[in-house]
Amino acid sequence: MTPAPVDVLIRRIDPAVPIPSRAHPGDAGVDLVTTEAAELAPGERAVLPTGVSIALPDGYAAFVHPRSGLAARCGVAMVNAPGTIDAGYRGEIKVIVINLDPRETVRFQPFDRIAQLVVQRVETVRFHEVAELPGSARASGGFGSTGGHAGTDNPYAAVGPGGTADRKGQ
Numbered sequence: 001m002t003p004a005p006v007d008v009l010i011r012r013i014d015p016a017v018p019i020p021s022r023a024h025p026g027d028a029g030v031d032l033v034t035t036e037a038a039e040l041a042p043g044e045r046a047v048l049p050t051g052v053s054i055a056l057p058d059g060y061a062a063f064v065h066p067r068s069g070l071a072a073r074c075g076v077a078m079v080n081a082p083g084t085i086d087a088g089y090r091g092e093i094k095v096i097v098i099n100l101d102p103r104e105t106v107r108f109q110p111f112d113r114i115a116q117l118v119v120q121r122v123e124t125v126r127f128h129e130v131a132e133l134p135g136s137a138r139a140s141g142g143f144g145s146t147g148g149h150a151g152t153d154n155p156y157a158a159v160g161p162g163g164t165a166d167r168k169g170q
């Protein structure tokens with residue numbers, strides 16, 4: 001059964017901006033547009049206005065994610081991906097884009113779709129300080145401790161805490 005939609009209030013700062021809507025049932029995000037034209041040289045970034053502000057219910061946040069098509073076709077990324085929109089934020093949603101293409105300038109026209117907004121429930125936490133944390137299988141292993149990542153000579157190499165490579169599973 002499809003869960004009931006969450007009601008989110010939206011204010012259009014620019015009345016020409018479409019109300020964000022899902023392209024397909026089941027899509028996680030709704031696209032956001034830029035209301036300003038922009039031209040980004042390779043390596044350049046810009047903070048683009050989207051023409052909308054929202055009021056999320058308590059217990060929710062919205063996350064501004066990049067659009068994969070823009071990334072694949074033009075090398076456009078978001079500097080702070082995903083951008084976090086707090087439930088209490090009433091300002092205009094902005095998107096911090098960067099042109100990661102090494103050669104081509106990217107041009108945005110007003111109302112080009114530049115990012116997507118995903119609304120999610122978020123937990124409120126209380127932190128309880130302890131001297132020792134409970135044990136776990138992973139313990140402190142991180143940053144490639146399971147090995148097999150790209151860019152290493154040996155795909156089974158794992159970098160240990162001392163910076164030395166050791167072999168997983170041997």
Ligand SMILES: O=c1ccn([C@H]2C[C@H](O)[C@@H](COP(=O)(O)OP(=O)(O)OP(=O)(O)O)O2)c(=O)[nH]1
Nearest residue numbers: 064080082083084085086089092093094095096
């Ligand atoms: O991509 C983004 C990220 C954030 N925001 C807005 C909504 C968010 O609620 C607010 C603050 O964002 P964040 O907490 O990430 O930034 P900060 O640098 O920690 O600012 P602050 O000190 O205001 O929390 O800025 C955007 O419009 N776009």
Ligand SMILES: [Mg+2]
Nearest residue numbers: 084085086089
């Ligand atoms: Mg903050």
